[in-house]
Amino acid sequence: MKVDAHQHFWNPDKVAYPWLGPQHGPIYRTFEPEELEPELRAAGIGKTVLVQSANSYEDTEAMLRQAERYEWIGGVVGWVPLLEPKEAEEKLKRWSKLPAFKGIRHLIHDEPDPDWILQDKAIEGLKVLAAYDMTYDVVAVFPNHLKHVPLLAEKVPGLKLVIDHLAKPPIADKGWEPWAEQLARAAQYPNVYAKISGLNTAASADWSAEDLQPYIDHAVKSFEAERLMFGSDWPVALLAGDYAQVWNETNRALARYSDSEKAAILGGTAARFYNL
Structure with a gap:
């Protein structure tokens, strides 16, 4: 089964x-499931993971309602207040019983403090996620956050972490270090995974x-490939292309890999990580 592990x-x-x-510009409008559905059919994608776009209960509840209506939404990555661990736990007690609810994300790249996620309260909140077997999507936008991933993996070893968008490498500038070293270091931790997503909007036009x-x-x-x-990062992807272009060019970049590696990256890993 092919899986789009990151859409909004x-x-x-x-x-x-x-x-x-x-x-x-083009993404300053409403985007709902009916618009994405034909793109998924054209690409042969069977399930998606719907990821939060706001640090709010309202956004999470809207996504959960959509997951009830559309069977191809295989999982929802929502939001709870990590700095309020008791309140987060109260929400997780309820939401963790819903089959579609898979994990949590916080828009850490929008926080004025680049070290926001390293606060003691945030770490306590992440430990609550681990206790409920929830995953955590890290919006590790380079250069501020990728370096923190090994620390998170060490502090909360029972938590499955996934780096969104390969941490937005400096593709447009053809940059490499220290992004490459930081990504390799994060990969040394077996509870850390990564998404090949959002790369088109990090590249040139x-x-x-x-x-x-x-x-x-x-x-x-x-x-x-197994991690x-x-x-697609749709609809953010529309800032530099469209769904079909992201799907086709990613497949071209993966053409050199074995069938089993491609099967993992294009579906198998997401199905295991999010328990789809």
Whole structure:
């Protein structure tokens, strides 16, 4: 089964998204399941993982309602207040009983403090997630957050972590270090996974598989296919292409790998990680 392990929906008329504004051009509007469905069919994708777009209960509840209506939404990555571990636990007591609810994310890259996730209270909150067997998506936007992933893996060894978007490597500038070393170091921890997602919006405007190739190859070398998963990052992907382009160019970049490696990256890893 092919899985898109990272996509979003939002409706600014119903839920507040403080980061989203007119400056975001084509994605400053409502995106709902009916628009994505034909793209998934064309790519042969059977399940998706719907990921939070706001640090709010309202966003999570909206996603859970969508998961009830659309069987192809295999999992929801929602939000709880990590700095309020008791409140987070109360929510997880209820949400963890829902088959679609799989994990948590916080928009740490929007926090003024780049070390936000290392606070004692945040670590306590992550330990609550681990106790409920929830996953944690790390918005480890380079250069501020990727270096923290090994610390998180050590402090909460029972928590499954996944680095979103390979931490947004500096593709447009053809940059390499220290991103490459930091990603390889994070991969040394068996509870850390990564998403081959969101790379097109880190590249130049006329990007192709060739631009993504070195970064994907380094990820495969570091994590191996069994800890990597594809994600479209739709509709954010529309800032630099479309769904079909992201899917096709990612597949071109993976063409050199074995059938079993491609099967893992394009579905198997996500199915295991999120228990789809």
